[in-house]
Amino acid sequence: MKFGKTVCVLNVGGTRYAFSRDVIRDFPLSRVSRLHGCASESEVLEVCDDYDRETNEFFFDRHAGAFGFIMLYARRGKLRCAPHMCELSFYHEMLYWGLETPHLEPCCQRRLDDRMTDTYTHFPADGEGEPPRRGGQPAPQGRRARWLETVRRTFEEPTSSVAAQVLASVSMLFVVVSMVMLCASTVPDWRTEEGKAMGENRVMEAVCIGWFTAECVVRFAVSPAKWEFLRRPLNAIDLLAVVPYYVSVAATMLTGEDSQLQRAGVTLRVLRIMRIFWLIKLARHFLGLQTLGLTLRRCYREMVMLLVFICVAMAIFSALAQLLEHGLDRRNPDYASIPAAAWWVIISMTTVGYGDMCPVTVPGRMLGGVCVVSGIVLLALPITFIYHSFVQCYNELKYRSTRYGRSLSAEFLN
Known part of the structure; x- marks a missing residue:
């Protein structure tokens, strides 16, 4: 803050709070901390509703009682x-x-x-209450900055404009085409005519890769924070989906198309199949996938707890199953070891039941019944919380998309 006094006064709905500049800079509320980076009164008025230079008082026309509870969060967490x-x-x-x-x-x-x-x-999209920009950055100033912001929104927010919707539709079309080509290349009939279709397949693959590469380059060029852009999971997935193609092309140029590396190289095959990650790009355009990703992010503790439950139960039941089926009088070869019995436990607890192995002794069958019932109970324990979190995430994303006329979920997923 390059103006004003050392002490800053926040006036929220008639209630005043006095803070020093250092406290404002590190304030846990992003709208308040943005005041420290303002260099002029015009930038200040983009954050608050009014400003008194003589008293260095910032006015916010908001609910004073609600801000009191929000201040409790700032003080106590x-x-x-x-x-x-x-x-x-x-x-x-x-x-x-x-x-x-x-x-x-x-x-x-x-x-x-x-x-x-x-x-x-449905609330009117008046812009009030809109979350601050990432990193506390003010609205872009200047013609070039506004143009870069428009391009960024066109590529990052599919519902922000008609051009963004068209661009998102084209991107989805390329994803579908690339997935169809990838799946068709593994069909036996397709491989028998590989010599005829290889040229068309490579052309389509090159076109899709060219589109995805251009999209990534443009989004990186217009991003205001380059390092933050590279750290986002969705962008990392985009990079992992594009790089294998260029690695394959480089290997072809260096070793030759008919080389042993190209025909049987495991590394290149793994890299080629990584194109399946392009399907995750659809999360930018579908609310359901966005809700799933946001739910998994917010419920990771419950998911870890569920995995711990299953692992503990699997260790107990697999040891008992190996003892009852193979360690005593009866020698069931399917339960010769605890790891082998663990496979039976996991498919029983998840009620899949392939039938490839099953207990034959009476104690083993009794243990199997307890294992199945325990699996149902353990899987159901965190489901209620995960369900409520899923509904909450869906309503939150739907509300934000309706209120602001654009998708903000990519920021949550990142």
């Missing part, structure tokens, strides 16, 4: 919904100050989830 206030209204205040639903305590998350599920309301 716990955020709860304000009592006697609509959960959706408090959620709007959270978005305005730069908070998300994961910052809420679990009980308040469930309240917000229930309210979103029971009452889905």
